[in-house]
Amino acid sequence: MGTLRHQVESDELALIRRVVEGDQECFYDLVRPYERTVYVAAFLLLHNQADAEEVAQEAVLKAFRKLNQFRGEAKFSTWLVQITINEARMRLRKDRHSLYESIEQESASDDAGGTYVPRDFADWREVPSEALQRSEFREALTRAIARLPEKYREVFILRDVEHMTVAETATALGVEQGNVRTRLLRARLMLRDELAPGYDGTWLTEGRWKKVRPW
Amino acid sequence: MEEGATVVKRSQNGSQAQPFTCEEFRRQITAFLFRDLPVTKELMMEQHRDSCPECRAALERVIPIDCLHVFQHISAYIDDDVPVDLRAQMEIHFKECKHCAAVLDGTRNIVQLLGDERMFDVPPGFSKRLYRKIPKKF
Numbered sequence: 001m002g003t004l005r006h007q008v009e010s011d012e013l014a015l016i017r018r019v020v021e022g023d024q025e026c027f028y029d030l031v032r033p034y035e036r037t038v039y040v041a042a043f044l045l046l047h048n049q050a051d052a053e054e055v056a057q058e059a060v061l062k063a064f065r066k067l068n069q070f071r072g073e074a075k076f077s078t079w080l081v082q083i084t085i086n087e088a089r090m091r092l093r094k095d096r097h098s099l100y101e102s103i104e105q106e107s108a109s110d111d112a113g114g115t116y117v118p119r120d121f122a123d124w125r126e127v128p129s130e131a132l133q134r135s136e137f138r139e140a141l142t143r144a145i146a147r148l149p150e151k152y153r154e155v156f157i158l159r160d161v162e163h164m165t166v167a168e169t170a171t172a173l174g175v176e177q178g179n180v181r182t183r184l185l186r187a188r189l190m191l192r193d194e195l196a197p198g199y200d201g202t203w204l205t206e207g208r209w210k211k212v213r214p215w
Numbered sequence: 216m217e218e219g220a221t222v223v224k225r226s227q228n229g230s231q232a233q234p235f236t237c238e239e240f241r242r243q244i245t246a247f248l249f250r251d252l253p254v255t256k257e258l259m260m261e262q263h264r265d266s267c268p269e270c271r272a273a274l275e276r277v278i279p280i281d282c283l284h285v286f287q288h289i290s291a292y293i294d295d296d297v298p299v300d301l302r303a304q305m306e307i308h309f310k311e312c313k314h315c316a317a318v319l320d321g322t323r324n325i326v327q328l329l330g331d332e333r334m335f336d337v338p339p340g341f342s343k344r345l346y347r348k349i350p351k352k353f
Contacts, residue, residue, distance in 0.1 A: 035342055040335045049338055061348040115283050118318050138334060160330050185290035188322050196321035
Protein backbone atom coordinates (compact mmCIF):
# COMPACT_ATOMS: atom_id res chain seq x y z
CA MET A 1 0.00 0.00 0.00
CA GLY A 2 2.74 2.40 1.04
CA THR A 3 4.82 1.30 -1.92
CA LEU A 4 1.92 1.87 -4.29
CA ARG A 5 1.44 5.39 -2.99
CA HIS A 6 5.14 5.99 -3.35
CA GLN A 7 4.97 4.78 -6.91
CA VAL A 8 2.02 7.06 -7.72
CA GLU A 9 3.81 10.04 -6.20
CA SER A 10 7.03 9.42 -8.07
CA ASP A 11 5.10 8.90 -11.34
CA GLU A 12 3.38 12.21 -10.70
CA LEU A 13 6.68 13.98 -10.11
CA ALA A 14 7.93 12.60 -13.42
CA LEU A 15 4.78 13.85 -15.18
CA ILE A 16 5.14 17.25 -13.55
CA ARG A 17 8.73 17.52 -14.78
CA ARG A 18 7.62 16.72 -18.32
CA VAL A 19 4.81 19.29 -18.21
CA VAL A 20 7.20 21.93 -16.94
CA GLU A 21 9.59 21.03 -19.76
CA GLY A 22 6.78 21.71 -22.25
CA ASP A 23 4.92 18.41 -22.72
CA GLN A 24 1.37 19.69 -22.23
CA GLU A 25 -0.28 16.32 -22.87
CA CYS A 26 1.22 15.03 -19.63
CA PHE A 27 -0.78 17.60 -17.71
CA TYR A 28 -4.02 15.82 -18.62
CA ASP A 29 -2.59 12.50 -17.42
CA LEU A 30 -1.56 14.18 -14.19
CA VAL A 31 -4.96 15.71 -13.42
CA ARG A 32 -7.26 12.98 -14.78
CA PRO A 33 -7.32 10.84 -11.58
CA TYR A 34 -8.44 13.91 -9.59
CA GLU A 35 -11.10 15.32 -11.92
CA ARG A 36 -13.90 14.00 -9.75
CA THR A 37 -12.20 15.25 -6.57
CA VAL A 38 -11.95 18.75 -7.99
CA TYR A 39 -15.54 18.80 -9.22
CA VAL A 40 -17.11 17.38 -6.06
CA ALA A 41 -15.18 19.75 -3.78
CA ALA A 42 -16.22 22.75 -5.90
CA PHE A 43 -19.82 21.56 -6.22
CA LEU A 44 -20.32 20.97 -2.51
CA LEU A 45 -18.75 24.30 -1.63
CA LEU A 46 -20.82 26.24 -4.15
CA HIS A 47 -23.91 24.03 -4.43
CA ASN A 48 -24.31 24.89 -8.09
CA GLN A 49 -23.17 22.90 -11.10
CA ALA A 50 -22.35 25.83 -13.39
CA ASP A 51 -20.31 27.63 -10.72
CA ALA A 52 -18.57 24.40 -9.78
CA GLU A 53 -17.52 23.78 -13.39
CA GLU A 54 -16.29 27.34 -13.76
CA VAL A 55 -14.28 27.11 -10.54
CA ALA A 56 -12.89 23.69 -11.52
CA GLN A 57 -11.73 25.10 -14.86
CA GLU A 58 -10.09 28.08 -13.15
CA ALA A 59 -8.41 25.80 -10.62
CA VAL A 60 -7.00 23.54 -13.31
CA LEU A 61 -5.77 26.55 -15.30
CA LYS A 62 -4.08 27.94 -12.20
CA ALA A 63 -2.50 24.58 -11.42
CA PHE A 64 -1.18 24.44 -15.00
CA ARG A 65 0.32 27.92 -14.76
CA LYS A 66 1.82 27.44 -11.32
CA LEU A 67 3.04 23.90 -11.81
CA ASN A 68 6.68 25.03 -11.95
CA GLN A 69 6.21 26.32 -8.38
CA PHE A 70 5.07 22.92 -7.09
CA ARG A 71 7.78 21.76 -4.70
CA GLY A 72 6.42 18.34 -3.79
CA GLU A 73 6.12 19.19 -0.09
CA ALA A 74 2.50 18.07 -0.19
CA LYS A 75 0.95 15.49 -2.53
CA PHE A 76 -0.06 16.83 -5.92
CA SER A 77 -3.72 16.02 -5.19
CA THR A 78 -3.60 18.03 -1.93
CA TRP A 79 -2.05 20.97 -3.78
CA LEU A 80 -4.72 20.78 -6.49
CA VAL A 81 -7.52 20.64 -3.91
CA GLN A 82 -5.97 23.61 -2.11
CA ILE A 83 -6.12 25.64 -5.33
CA THR A 84 -9.72 24.52 -5.93
CA ILE A 85 -10.77 25.54 -2.41
CA ASN A 86 -9.15 28.94 -2.83
CA GLU A 87 -10.92 29.49 -6.14
CA ALA A 88 -14.23 28.44 -4.61
CA ARG A 89 -13.69 30.76 -1.66
CA MET A 90 -13.07 33.68 -4.02
CA ARG A 91 -16.25 32.83 -5.88
CA LEU A 92 -18.20 32.72 -2.62
CA ARG A 93 -16.83 36.11 -1.56
CA LYS A 94 -17.94 37.63 -4.84
CA ASP A 95 -21.31 36.02 -4.50
CA ARG A 96 -24.11 37.78 -2.74
CA HIS A 97 -24.51 34.80 -0.45
CA SER A 98 -21.24 35.62 1.23
CA LEU A 99 -23.08 38.30 3.22
CA TYR A 100 -25.21 35.67 4.92
CA GLU A 101 -22.27 33.35 5.10
CA SER A 102 -20.19 35.77 7.15
CA ILE A 103 -23.00 36.34 9.64
CA GLU A 104 -23.42 32.63 9.98
CA GLN A 105 -19.68 32.19 10.43
CA GLU A 106 -19.49 34.72 13.23
CA SER A 107 -22.40 33.28 15.12
CA ALA A 108 -20.90 29.80 15.01
CA SER A 109 -18.82 29.05 18.07
CA ASP A 110 -15.05 28.95 17.95
CA ASP A 111 -13.16 25.76 17.26
CA ALA A 112 -11.94 25.57 20.81
CA GLY A 113 -15.34 26.61 22.18
CA GLY A 114 -17.81 24.56 24.19
CA THR A 115 -19.01 21.10 23.38
CA TYR A 116 -21.59 20.81 20.63
CA VAL A 117 -24.70 19.23 22.06
CA PRO A 118 -26.97 17.43 19.60
CA ARG A 119 -30.41 18.99 19.31
CA ASP A 120 -32.28 15.75 19.55
CA PHE A 121 -31.73 12.06 19.97
CA ALA A 122 -33.86 10.50 17.28
CA ASP A 123 -32.90 6.95 16.52
CA TRP A 124 -31.54 6.31 13.05
CA ARG A 125 -30.19 2.84 12.65
CA GLU A 126 -30.95 2.07 9.04
CA VAL A 127 -28.73 3.28 6.24
CA PRO A 128 -31.06 3.60 3.28
CA SER A 129 -28.61 2.55 0.60
CA GLU A 130 -31.31 2.32 -2.11
CA ALA A 131 -32.07 5.93 -1.34
CA LEU A 132 -28.69 6.89 -2.78
CA GLN A 133 -30.15 6.26 -6.22
CA ARG A 134 -32.87 8.82 -5.64
CA SER A 135 -32.08 12.32 -6.69
CA GLU A 136 -34.34 14.02 -4.11
CA PHE A 137 -32.52 12.23 -1.31
CA ARG A 138 -29.14 13.25 -2.64
CA GLU A 139 -30.43 16.77 -3.06
CA ALA A 140 -31.51 16.82 0.62
CA LEU A 141 -28.05 15.75 1.74
CA THR A 142 -26.34 18.27 -0.54
CA ARG A 143 -28.56 21.05 0.81
CA ALA A 144 -27.69 20.05 4.37
CA ILE A 145 -23.99 20.34 3.55
CA ALA A 146 -24.61 23.72 1.92
CA ARG A 147 -26.22 24.97 5.14
CA LEU A 148 -23.11 24.23 7.21
CA PRO A 149 -20.96 27.26 8.04
CA GLU A 150 -18.13 27.43 5.52
CA LYS A 151 -15.26 26.38 7.78
CA TYR A 152 -17.10 23.23 8.86
CA ARG A 153 -18.27 22.50 5.32
CA GLU A 154 -14.72 22.63 3.95
CA VAL A 155 -13.38 20.20 6.52
CA PHE A 156 -16.30 17.83 6.12
CA ILE A 157 -15.97 17.74 2.32
CA LEU A 158 -12.25 17.02 2.40
CA ARG A 159 -12.34 14.45 5.20
CA ASP A 160 -15.58 12.57 4.73
CA VAL A 161 -16.41 13.05 1.05
CA GLU A 162 -12.93 13.18 -0.47
CA HIS A 163 -11.44 10.86 2.17
CA MET A 164 -8.34 12.97 2.71
CA THR A 165 -6.36 12.38 5.91
CA VAL A 166 -6.37 14.85 8.81
CA ALA A 167 -2.86 15.97 7.82
CA GLU A 168 -3.77 16.46 4.14
CA THR A 169 -6.93 18.36 5.08
CA ALA A 170 -4.93 20.61 7.41
CA THR A 171 -2.42 21.33 4.63
CA ALA A 172 -5.08 22.01 2.00
CA LEU A 173 -6.95 24.42 4.27
CA GLY A 174 -3.92 25.97 5.97
CA VAL A 175 -5.13 25.15 9.50
CA GLU A 176 -3.84 23.07 12.41
CA GLN A 177 -4.72 19.37 12.60
CA GLY A 178 -6.48 20.01 15.91
CA ASN A 179 -8.80 22.45 14.15
CA VAL A 180 -9.55 19.85 11.51
CA ARG A 181 -10.62 17.37 14.18
CA THR A 182 -12.78 19.86 16.08
CA ARG A 183 -14.44 21.19 12.95
CA LEU A 184 -15.12 17.70 11.66
CA LEU A 185 -16.79 16.72 14.92
CA ARG A 186 -19.05 19.74 14.75
CA ALA A 187 -19.83 19.27 11.06
CA ARG A 188 -20.79 15.63 11.53
CA LEU A 189 -23.02 16.33 14.53
CA MET A 190 -24.66 19.29 12.78
CA LEU A 191 -25.42 17.17 9.72
CA ARG A 192 -26.84 14.43 11.87
CA ASP A 193 -29.07 16.94 13.62
CA GLU A 194 -30.20 18.19 10.26
CA LEU A 195 -30.89 14.80 8.70
CA ALA A 196 -31.67 12.15 11.30
CA PRO A 197 -34.10 10.55 10.97
CA GLY A 198 -34.62 12.74 7.93
CA TYR A 199 -37.77 11.90 6.15
CA ASP A 200 -39.71 9.64 8.43
CA GLY A 201 -38.78 6.31 6.91
CA THR A 202 -40.19 7.16 3.49
CA TRP A 203 -36.67 6.87 2.10
CA LEU A 204 -37.29 3.19 1.71
CA THR A 205 -40.70 3.40 0.10
CA GLU A 206 -42.16 4.64 -3.13
CA GLY A 207 -44.09 7.85 -3.37
CA ARG A 208 -43.49 11.36 -2.16
CA TRP A 209 -41.40 11.98 0.89
CA LYS A 210 -42.24 14.61 3.41
CA LYS A 211 -40.15 16.46 5.88
CA VAL A 212 -41.05 15.64 9.44
CA ARG A 213 -39.03 18.30 11.16
CA PRO A 214 -40.22 21.80 11.99
CA TRP A 215 -37.00 23.43 10.69
CA MET B 216 -18.62 2.66 39.42
CA GLU B 217 -20.24 0.46 42.03
CA GLU B 218 -22.20 -1.40 39.45
CA GLY B 219 -19.00 -2.01 37.48
CA ALA B 220 -17.20 -3.19 40.61
CA THR B 221 -19.87 -5.80 41.38
CA VAL B 222 -19.62 -7.16 37.89
CA VAL B 223 -15.87 -7.48 38.24
CA LYS B 224 -16.14 -9.46 41.47
CA ARG B 225 -17.56 -12.55 39.82
CA SER B 226 -16.54 -15.79 41.41
CA GLN B 227 -13.55 -17.50 39.93
CA ASN B 228 -14.03 -20.94 38.47
CA GLY B 229 -11.18 -23.33 38.02
CA SER B 230 -10.25 -23.46 34.35
CA GLN B 231 -7.86 -25.15 31.99
CA ALA B 232 -8.08 -22.33 29.42
CA GLN B 233 -5.04 -20.31 28.36
CA PRO B 234 -5.09 -16.74 29.67
CA PHE B 235 -5.30 -13.80 27.29
CA THR B 236 -2.45 -11.47 26.44
CA CYS B 237 -2.71 -7.94 27.81
CA GLU B 238 -3.71 -6.59 24.40
CA GLU B 239 -6.49 -9.13 24.00
CA PHE B 240 -7.67 -8.42 27.52
CA ARG B 241 -7.87 -4.64 26.92
CA ARG B 242 -9.80 -5.14 23.71
CA GLN B 243 -12.42 -7.30 25.42
CA ILE B 244 -12.90 -5.24 28.57
CA THR B 245 -16.33 -3.92 27.62
CA ALA B 246 -17.65 -7.32 26.57
CA PHE B 247 -16.27 -8.77 29.82
CA LEU B 248 -17.96 -6.18 32.02
CA PHE B 249 -21.25 -6.72 30.23
CA ARG B 250 -20.91 -10.50 30.39
CA ASP B 251 -21.13 -10.73 26.61
CA LEU B 252 -18.33 -13.29 26.25
CA PRO B 253 -18.67 -17.06 25.87
CA VAL B 254 -17.89 -18.92 29.10
CA THR B 255 -14.43 -20.10 28.05
CA LYS B 256 -13.35 -16.60 27.07
CA GLU B 257 -14.79 -15.21 30.27
CA LEU B 258 -12.65 -17.63 32.26
CA MET B 259 -9.58 -16.62 30.29
CA MET B 260 -10.34 -13.00 31.08
CA GLU B 261 -10.73 -13.76 34.76
CA GLN B 262 -7.43 -15.60 34.83
CA HIS B 263 -5.67 -12.73 33.15
CA ARG B 264 -7.30 -10.18 35.46
CA ASP B 265 -6.11 -12.08 38.51
CA SER B 266 -2.58 -12.56 37.25
CA CYS B 267 -1.87 -9.12 35.76
CA PRO B 268 -2.07 -6.13 38.15
CA GLU B 269 -1.81 -3.62 35.27
CA CYS B 270 -4.80 -5.02 33.43
CA ARG B 271 -6.74 -5.27 36.65
CA ALA B 272 -6.05 -1.57 37.20
CA ALA B 273 -7.16 -0.84 33.62
CA LEU B 274 -10.39 -2.70 34.29
CA GLU B 275 -11.02 -0.65 37.39
CA ARG B 276 -10.28 2.57 35.51
CA VAL B 277 -13.29 1.96 33.26
CA ILE B 278 -15.48 4.39 35.07
CA PRO B 279 -18.64 5.95 33.67
CA ILE B 280 -18.28 9.12 31.62
CA ASP B 281 -21.04 11.61 30.93
CA CYS B 282 -22.84 12.40 27.66
CA LEU B 283 -21.03 15.72 27.12
CA HIS B 284 -17.71 13.93 27.32
CA VAL B 285 -18.98 11.37 24.80
CA PHE B 286 -20.13 14.06 22.32
CA GLN B 287 -16.68 15.63 22.43
CA HIS B 288 -15.04 12.44 21.26
CA ILE B 289 -17.73 10.82 19.14
CA SER B 290 -16.16 11.83 15.85
CA ALA B 291 -12.71 10.57 16.85
CA TYR B 292 -14.39 7.37 18.08
CA ILE B 293 -15.87 6.81 14.61
CA ASP B 294 -12.41 7.36 13.10
CA ASP B 295 -10.91 4.92 15.64
CA ASP B 296 -8.72 7.73 16.87
CA VAL B 297 -9.27 7.61 20.66
CA PRO B 298 -7.00 6.12 23.34
CA VAL B 299 -7.88 2.56 24.32
CA ASP B 300 -9.08 3.46 27.85
CA LEU B 301 -11.39 6.18 26.57
CA ARG B 302 -12.68 3.82 23.90
CA ALA B 303 -13.67 1.32 26.59
CA GLN B 304 -15.40 4.05 28.61
CA MET B 305 -17.31 5.16 25.55
CA GLU B 306 -18.34 1.62 24.64
CA ILE B 307 -19.78 1.20 28.12
CA HIS B 308 -21.58 4.52 27.81
CA PHE B 309 -23.12 3.57 24.45
CA LYS B 310 -24.43 0.35 25.91
CA GLU B 311 -26.14 2.17 28.76
CA CYS B 312 -27.25 5.41 27.13
CA LYS B 313 -29.67 5.02 24.24
CA HIS B 314 -29.47 8.73 23.39
CA CYS B 315 -25.75 8.61 22.80
CA ALA B 316 -26.06 5.30 20.97
CA ALA B 317 -28.60 6.97 18.64
CA VAL B 318 -26.26 9.92 18.07
CA LEU B 319 -23.44 7.50 17.31
CA ASP B 320 -25.53 5.51 14.81
CA GLY B 321 -26.82 8.63 13.11
CA THR B 322 -23.39 10.21 12.86
CA ARG B 323 -21.96 7.01 11.43
CA ASN B 324 -24.77 6.98 8.88
CA ILE B 325 -23.86 10.51 7.81
CA VAL B 326 -20.22 9.55 7.36
CA GLN B 327 -21.15 6.40 5.46
CA LEU B 328 -23.76 7.98 3.18
CA LEU B 329 -21.83 11.09 2.25
CA GLY B 330 -18.59 9.18 1.85
CA ASP B 331 -20.21 6.86 -0.69
CA GLU B 332 -18.73 7.36 -4.15
CA ARG B 333 -22.16 6.97 -5.74
CA MET B 334 -23.44 10.00 -3.89
CA PHE B 335 -22.02 12.68 -6.18
CA ASP B 336 -21.76 12.33 -9.94
CA VAL B 337 -19.63 14.33 -12.28
CA PRO B 338 -21.82 15.87 -15.01
CA PRO B 339 -21.55 14.33 -18.51
CA GLY B 340 -18.81 15.95 -20.59
CA PHE B 341 -17.17 17.55 -17.54
CA SER B 342 -13.83 16.00 -18.33
CA LYS B 343 -13.72 17.62 -21.76
CA ARG B 344 -14.78 21.05 -20.56
CA LEU B 345 -12.40 21.02 -17.60
CA TYR B 346 -9.31 21.90 -19.64
CA ARG B 347 -10.83 24.40 -22.02
CA LYS B 348 -9.23 27.46 -20.40
CA ILE B 349 -5.76 26.05 -20.86
CA PRO B 350 -4.23 27.61 -23.98
CA LYS B 351 -3.55 25.06 -26.70
CA LYS B 352 0.03 24.90 -27.85
CA PHE B 353 -0.77 24.21 -31.43
